[in-house]
Amino acid sequence: MRTISIKSLFLLFSFVLLSGCSSMYYGAMEKVGIHKRDILVDRVEDAKDAQSEAKTQFASALEQYQSVVTIEDQALVDKYNLLNDEFEDSKAAAEAVSERIDSVEEVSEALFEEWQDELSLYSNASLRKQSAQKLATTKRKYKSLIQAMRRSEKKMKPVLAAFQDQVLFLKHNLNAQAINSLKGELKTIQKDVARLVKEMENSIKESEAFIQSLSEG
Known part of the structure; x- marks a missing residue:
């Protein structure tokens, strides 16, 4: 049982990442018993969590948008500020998702490269074949996972x-006419958010299935 968490070790070896040498980073982690497979699982979980947070944030932003376009008797400046804050939070959440997905791709490439190289080290042909088959299966599952993440x-x-667009429009048109103009866009945004949430939910399920397949392996 490890006494140091993977996340703690990420901080411990952050200076290696700053140097831009991923191989040194992975080597340092392996010396303390944490392999690329462990890092991949951890990063997939982080990406899944980031997507869940982004899904919640987009839903919150939509709620604020609805409050702006459906309530006519309101302090428009205050409502604009709320909506703008939600937009900025949504943008940050989206950036976090992209960063998490990029980190998953980075470690998975290193993991698969190492796995492929080590197939040549087997002296037992049967074990080599089993490992190669497992590699191919894992690659297929990973491909489905990363495609789902990128779709989200x-x-x-x-x-x-x-x-x-709506935040900018409100910023320069804080009046009742602006609110009436925005109402026509509400249904479109609702549909877009619904599609986004569905894609994220599918991606989260893919992440969970991928993690489970590695655990079973």
Whole structure:
């Protein structure tokens, strides 16, 4: 049982990452018993958590948008500030998702490269074949996972763009006419957010299945 968490060790070896040498980082982690497979699982979990947080944030932003376009008797400046804050938080959440997905890709590439190279070290042909089959199966599952993550990431961009348009419009048109003009966009944004949430939920399920397959392996 490890006495040091993976996340703590990430901080411990952060200076290696700053040097830009991933191989040194992975080597240092392996010396304390944490392998690329462990790091990959941890990063997939982080990406899943980031997507869950982003899904919640987008839903919150939509709620604030709805309050702006459906309530006419209100302090428009205060409502704009609330909506703008939600937009900024949504943008930050989207960036966090992209960073998590990038980190998953980085460690998975290193893991698969190492796995492939080590196939040549087997003296037992049967074990080599089993390992190669496991590698191929894991790659297929990973491909499905990363595609689901990237689809979710792609869905965030038009939603963010739509929110930004509305925030900018409100910023320069804080009046009743602006509110009436925005009402027509509400259904479109609702549909976009619904699609985004569905994609994120699918990606989260893929993450959970991938982690489970590694645990069973």
